[in-house]
Amino acid sequence: MKLSLAATIFLCVVGALVIFSVSTNSRNSILIKEYIFVAAGVIAGITIGILVLSGTKLHLYRIPPMAALSIALIPVLMLVMHFAGPVSSVNGPFTMMSFGALVLLALLGVVAIDHKHLSSLALFLTVASSVLFLYALLQSFGVILFPWDAGLTRSGRSSGSLGNPNLLGAFSAAMVPFGAATIISLYKKGWFRFLLTAIFCALAVLALTVSGTRGSLLGLGGGVLFLCLWLLRRTPMSRRGRIMLILGVLLVSLLAVIPMRHRIQELARDGSESGTAQVRRIIWTGGLEMFRVRPLLGWGPGTFQIVFPSYRNPRYSILGVSHNTLHAHCEYLEILCDIGLLGLALWGMFALGMARRARGAGLIGAGAAAGAVSMLSENLVSVSLRWPPTAWLFAILCMAFLIREGRAVHFTRMPLRLLSGIGLTLCALVLGYFGFRAYPDSLEAARLVFSGKDVHLTATEAPMNAAAHYAKSFVNTGDRSAAIAAANAWLTATVHADSAISLCSRASYTDRSDLSALYALGSAYLTRAILASPLDANIARAIAVSGLSVSDPAAARRFNELGMETYAALTALAPNYAETHNNMAIGYLALGDVYRSLDELFRAWLLHAHRREDYFGQAVRMMRVAPDSRGASCLIWNQLVGEVLMARNDGMESKVRMKLESLAQIRWFLLSHDDPSGSRGVELRRSADSCATWVMRSIDSIAVVNPLPDCLADSGMALLEEGRFLEGMVVLERLHNAQNYWGHFLPTAWPGLGSGYIALGGAAHQMQWSEENTEAMFGQMLHLFKADMIAAASLDVAFGNLSASVRPGIADSLMMLSSNIGGPRAAARAGSTKPWLEGSMLDAIESSLRSYCEQNPSDPSCHLLMTRFYYLVVTSLWWDSPFFSPEQNQYLLGELFASRDSVAELMGPGANAALSRALNLELGRVLPHVDSRNLSILEELKSDLADMVPRYSP
Numbered sequence: 001m002k003l004s005l006a007a008t009i010f011l012c013v014v015g016a017l018v019i020f021s022v023s024t025n026s027r028n029s030i031l032i033k034e035y036i037f038v039a040a041g042v043i044a045g046i047t048i049g050i051l052v053l054s055g056t057k058l059h060l061y062r063i064p065p066m067a068a069l070s071i072a073l074i075p076v077l078m079l080v081m082h083f084a085g086p087v088s089s090v091n092g093p094f095t096m097m098s099f100g101a102l103v104l105l106a107l108l109g110v111v112a113i114d115h116k117h118l119s120s121l122a123l124f125l126t127v128a129s130s131v132l133f134l135y136a137l138l139q140s141f142g143v144i145l146f147p148w149d150a151g152l153t154r155s156g157r158s159s160g161s162l163g164n165p166n167l168l169g170a171f172s173a174a175m176v177p178f179g180a181a182t183i184i185s186l187y188k189k190g191w192f193r194f195l196l197t198a199i200f201c202a203l204a205v206l207a208l209t210v211s212g213t214r215g216s217l218l219g220l221g222g223g224v225l226f227l228c229l230w231l232l233r234r235t236p237m238s239r240r241g242r243i244m245l246i247l248g249v250l251l252v253s254l255l256a257v258i259p260m261r262h263r264i265q266e267l268a269r270d271g272s273e274s275g276t277a278q279v280r281r282i283i284w285t286g287g288l289e290m291f292r293v294r295p296l297l298g299w300g301p302g303t304f305q306i307v308f309p310s311y312r313n314p315r316y317s318i319l320g321v322s323h324n325t326l327h328a329h330c331e332y333l334e335i336l337c338d339i340g341l342l343g344l345a346l347w348g349m350f351a352l353g354m355a356r357r358a359r360g361a362g363l364i365g366a367g368a369a370a371g372a373v374s375m376l377s378e379n380l381v382s383v384s385l386r387w388p389p390t391a392w393l394f395a396i397l398c399m400a401f402l403i404r405e406g407r408a409v410h411f412t413r414m415p416l417r418l419l420s421g422i423g424l425t426l427c428a429l430v431l432g433y434f435g436f437r438a439y440p441d442s443l444e445a446a447r448l449v450f451s452g453k454d455v456h457l458t459a460t461e462a463p464m465n466a467a468a469h470y471a472k473s474f475v476n477t478g479d480r481s482a483a484i485a486a487a488n489a490w491l492t493a494t495v496h497a498d499s500a501i502s503l504c505s506r507a508s509y510t511d512r513s514d515l516s517a518l519y520a521l522g523s524a525y526l527t528r529a530i531l532a533s534p535l536d537a538n539i540a541r542a543i544a545v546s547g548l549s550v551s552d553p554a555a556a557r558r559f560n561e562l563g564m565e566t567y568a569a570l571t572a573l574a575p576n577y578a579e580t581h582n583n584m585a586i587g588y589l590a591l592g593d594v595y596r597s598l599d600e601l602f603r604a605w606l607l608h609a610h611r612r613e614d615y616f617g618q619a620v621r622m623m624r625v626a627p628d629s630r631g632a633s634c635l636i637w638n639q640l641v642g643e644v645l646m647a648r649n650d651g652m653e654s655k656v657r658m659k660l661e662s663l664a665q666i667r668w669f670l671l672s673h674d675d676p677s678g679s680r681g682v683e684l685r686r687s688a689d690s691c692a693t694w695v696m697r698s699i700d701s702i703a704v705v706n707p708l709p710d711c712l713a714d715s716g717m718a719l720l721e722e723g724r725f726l727e728g729m730v731v732l733e734r735l736h737n738a739q740n741y742w743g744h745f746l747p748t749a750w751p752g753l754g755s756g757y758i759a760l761g762g763a764a765h766q767m768q769w770s771e772e773n774t775e776a777m778f779g780q781m782l783h784l785f786k787a788d789m790i791a792a793a794s795l796d797v798a799f800g801n802l803s804a805s806v807r808p809g810i811a812d813s814l815m816m817l818s819s820n821i822g823g824p825r826a827a828a829r830a831g832s833t834k835p836w837l838e839g840s841m842l843d844a845i846e847s848s849l850r851s852y853c854e855q856n857p858s859d860p861s862c863h864l865l866m867t868r869f870y871y872l873v874v875t876s877l878w879w880d881s882p883f884f885s886p887e888q889n890q891y892l893l894g895e896l897f898a899s900r901d902s903v904a905e906l907m908g909p910g911a912n913a914a915l916s917r918a919l920n921l922e923l924g925r926v927l928p929h930v931d932s933r934n935l936s937i938l939e940e941l942k943s944d945l946a947d948m949v950p951r952y953s954p
Contacts (some may be wrong), residue, residue, distance in 0.1 A: 005054065007112035011396070012124045014105070018392045019128050020161050023443060030163035030448060033388035034098050035439035041101025042435060044108035045428025051112070053421035056112040057409055062402045065287045071103055071348045077339050077346065081300040089574055090513040091302030094210040094442075097435050098388070102395040104428060109399040115362075118403045122182040122364050125396065129175045130200060133207035138162035138734035140210035157212040162389045169213025170384035171393060172204045173220040174371040178229040178397060179204065181367020199427065215382040223374025230366045239365055280329050280381065286312035287328045291336040298340035304328055307337070309576045309607055327386065331379035332467040333387075353562050360404060368400035438511075445511035448519050452503035455496055456524050463493040464531070471542035471795070480546075485541060487546035490582030494531045500524040508566075518570040519580060525563030526587055560590045578608030592804045594622050599631035605639070612639060620745040624794040625814075626807050627673040627748050633680060634687065636745065641664060641688050641695055660695070664702040665742040668709055674750035676693075704824045709738050713751035725767040729776040732756045736783035748813040754820035757784055761844030769852055769865060777845065778872060782840055782926065788823025795829070802908040824876050824884065835873055845869060854901075860906035860914070863899050867945070868918050870896035878934035900945050916946040 014037060017644020023032040067762035075096055082092040113121065139158040151402035174331060179200045187193030208216050289311040290299065299307050305326050312325070328334040335344050361369065375385060375394050384390045470486035473479065507514060533556035534540045543551060550798040567584045570577070581604040581795060588597035598619060605615040616639045623632035640663055647655040667684060674680040688695045707715065712735035719728030736757075739750045760780055767773050795818060796809045818826040836842035849869055874892055877884050884892070904911040919942045930938065943949075 003051075004111050004114040004117045008117040008121050010040070010043075010111055011105070011113075014397070015125060015392075016128055018389055019132055022161050022163065023446070030167075030388055031162075031439070031443055033392070034094070035443060037105060037388065038097055038394050038431070038435045038439060041104040042428050043830060044147055045104035045424055045431065049423075049425030049428060050422045050764050051421075052417055054425065055215060055417070057370060057407075059113075059403075059406060060409060061406065062357075062404060063107075064357050064402070066351035066356070067265075068582040070349035071355065074339075074343065074350075075100055075103075075521055077297075077343055078301045081297055081339055084590060085297070085300035085303075086294070086678045087299050087303040087306055089302035089306055089371065090515065091305075092300060093233045093434065093438065095301045095386075097431060097438070098391065098887050100427065100431050101435070102391060102423075104431070105392075106395045106399040109396070110402045112657040113403055115403055115771045116404045118364060118400060119186060122178070122367075122400060123186060126175070126182045128201065129171070129179060130203055131777070132160045132162070132168075132204040133172065136207045136210055137203070158207070158210040160207070164213040164387065166213045166215070166382065167384055167387050168389050169208050169211035169216030170375060170378055170382065170390045171220060171250050171656070172211065173209040173223060173378060174390075174393060174397065175375040176201055176204045176220060177223040177370030178364075178367040178400075179376065181227060181363050181370070185363040185367075195639065210386040215378045215380075215384075218381065219374040219378030220750060222377030223370045226371035230370070258756035266517065268455060282312065283308075283329050284333060286331070287333045287337055291340075291484075294340060296340045296342055297335075297337060298338045298343060301338050303336050305335055306574060306576055306735065307703050318839035327382065327383040329381060331383050331385050331414055334383055345863075350637040354398065354401065357402060359818065362404070364884040365401050368397040372401065397808040400531065401886045418518055431737065441511040445507040445514040447515050448503050448507035448510065449514065449517045452517075452520050454502045455503060456500035456520065457528065459496040460500060463489040463496070465833055466541075467493065467539055469534060471536065471538040474542045474545070475538045483542040484548075486542040487548040490531065490534070490539065491548065494528070497524060497528045497531050501528060509898055513573065515570060515574050515577070518566055518573070519577070522563045522566035522570065522580070522583060522587075525559045525566060526583060526590070529563065529587075529590060530554040532559060542687070559589050563587045563730040566592070566847070567618060568885060576607055578604045578611075581607065582611075582615075589622070594626045594802045594805045595629050595631070596623055598626060598629045598635070602631035602635040605635045612642075621793070621797065622802075623745045624790075625747050625802055625810060627796045627810065628675075628807070630680070630683075632745075633670050634683065635767055637684050638687055644695060660698045661702055661706060662742055665708065665738050666701045667699060669743040669746045669749045674747065697773060707734075709735055709743065710751050712738065713756055715754060719761050721724055723766070725763050726772055726776055728763065728775075729780060732760065733776070733779060733783070736780065736787065740783055740786045747787075747790050747794050747817055747840070748810060750817065752820075753813060754787060755815040757787070757821050757841040758839075761839070761841035763785070764841065769849070769862075774865065778922075780928065781845070781872055783841070784821060784823050785879065786929070787821050788818075788825045788876075789879065791818040792824075792825035792829065824873065824888070828888065831885075833885075833891060835888045835892050836874075837885060841872065858906065860903050860911075863906065864914060864918050866899040866901055867896065867915065868922050869921055869943070870899060872922045872926065873946070875922070875930060876939055878931060878938055879926075879929050896945070897950075900948075903950055912948065916942075916953070919945060930944065 015034045021032050021939075023029050078092070078096050078099070082096070102607055107122075113464060136158040139160065158168060159165045160168045162171060166508035173627045179826060180197045183197045184193055187196065208220065261682070286308055287304070290307055293311075308328075310324050312388070328337060332344065335347060339346075344834060352544050358369065374398075375390065379385050385394055410596070461613045467486045467489035470482045470489060474486060482523060501521065501524045504524050508521050510518065510742045533553045534543065540551065542616045549806060564584060564587045567580050567587065570580050571584075574580070580914065581600045585600040585604060588594075588600060601615050601619055601622075605612055605619075608615075615635060619632045623629055623636065626632060640659070644656060644659045644663065647659060670684065671681050672903035685696050688699075712731055716728050716731035716735055719725075719731060722728075735751070739747075743749060757780075767777075793816060794814050795811075798806050798814055804812075817828070822837035822842065824835040824842075826840075827834060827836050830837060832838075834843070836846075846869065849862070849866045853859075853866055856862045870892060874896060877889075900915065903915060907914055923938060923942060926938075927935075
């Protein structure tokens, strides 16, 4: 009797701690719950071992042999798969420890608690749950009882003290039949028991509805239906009683469904949208593919998050699935993925062994079984059994189901008693050895990570943003006090960043398996590197003017290297975290290793489809100086092949054809830097074929019909040499369009490195300035401006912080390309007083038009053509940020206004209209390219020219 009472009190205390304990200011607020029942499981295991060894009478007959065997074999299978399986997860040991602890806790209750004390335990659990439900309801109304409630409002989903709304929903659904059975069993007569039952059920169902957990409705239905069937079959009930029971079930159902009708309607979305049902279908499909690969033994406990990315639908991002899928959203599927068919069969043995004990169960036992059925039903679409509070509840319900009336007995066989007692004690001691080391470290690490992230994301970033604001103000106004304020803010951010590094380092050292600690530490190192050597030119300038010593490139490199070492340790534990690889790409780029940066970017692209457009843009910019990068070529190719497949799936055939034509050109550019073995071509073909074999067949057929860039270059320049200028310019138009739009990420692969523009310059000296030739040549100028921007941007990267990793010959090729183009940006880089290089296409056009005007001095159309040329060059200044030097600007405006004055002198009163028409034509030509913020400047210049406003002389 005393043993039973002590065990009951012990389990009640543990239950209260599991339900209500919350670890505040921690990354993992409910890990404390797991630690509590693991510690309790150690105590329970040692207690049982001692009781068995001492010969104390226990209710051993309650233990189903089949269930006991399966429960003993499951952790063995987990242990083998964790150490001998293909993948080892840092979550595996915690899964095994929590499982073992719950088994020991339930075993203590089964063998030690008398049936009459079961009522006390069930009543305590019912009362404690009622308090939890009230707390959750207060949260839903925005009542703040504790500081951590502040973020939960009426529009949010309540979680009570369980840490997650889904866990509150599962807990509530399971407690409805168990609590109802407990109350009815304790109050045998009168309406009072029905009133209490109704109040409790209402509280539980309302808590479920404020949790917003739709899967719990399935659990609620399964649990209530099970209990009703048991009552109808096992207890004598009048017709009136049956009607009352059915009405009660209907009321519970309505109370649950009506408030959640909007959440239920979300499941009815069309399959093409990103609804919850669609998300689960995508995850389940990938999970089944995982299971198909290793059906018998699975991949190992806790490995779903690691392995799943390799098997999910490639289109998961547009179907609403997160890039970081933690679980399978189906407990049975996750069991298959973790420990295979053998593991699921062992769980089936456990269920069968438990079901055989259904005969003779009392009302509380039936309620416990109904609660367990509720949780098992919900876990068809959930994994709530993997989380501490609901896993603990399931263990308690299984324990309550097995407690029956009967007398405790001795262990009669001494060898078996010794073996069982010593075995249980050793298991508990091993659990305590590892648990008491792992959980305190994890809790402390979670607290440190929480503090470190808070410092990193709040205390560090705020002054960094303030520094950027002050620095911009200094650059715009020249106010030295703004520069000093920027430097002081930067120093403040540096202090906070050092604090974040310290906290995250301690977290990582405390728990070396804490993935979030490693990730936070790596991020803090990269931020500290930025603070050591500011990337923002305004901030660097403000700090230099302030006189404060902040910049330290050597320290920045050291912090970047530390960040890479930290991320390398993280990827060894969890190789499929996209954010890690994205940050490694940033770190390697800061270290000047563009090739490793692009490789990491490609890995991030594979893992994080939601940000693929961003990764694609980064790869395009960096590949200009790393044309032989495998990572960049694979990323760009796969991105574009994916776009073709999406267009095909959407039934946009015309778009599919256009994208395939683009891919044929892009493949040529990508293969221009292939190695002699042709490995890149093989890889691109294999990649496309893995998605759909028709893609490469279509590209091959298009490449046969449509000339590729090298053919276009040879053909166009040959036509120019033959004097067939218009035909040659048409062909080169196609070449330059291909270069600027399909090959812009590989300028070093352009045929002849821009020699087509030199050939066009030669043609300008020879051709007649007819209307057709003028339109073609001016159209080529737009391509030149675009090519000039691409070459300038590539040179900025090549001679910037990546210069050390740019391979020999690439920078020289980019310089030659820029020189051959000879556009405004090339001239600005060379320090030319004209907005083009001598001997360039633009230089040749100006010279040709000048000669044309000298030959026809009285023809206003010649001078009007000259005005159009200069105005078109002026527009290139405003395609993005201004870059002309004062000398170039003065030269260009001087020639523009001089030619305008010649038109006015020759045309007289009609000059205004003619100039307006001509300049409108050129403005319309460049309109798609000009930065919209700069358009008003060009409009004003056009008006000044047409209205004969004299040029302002500085």
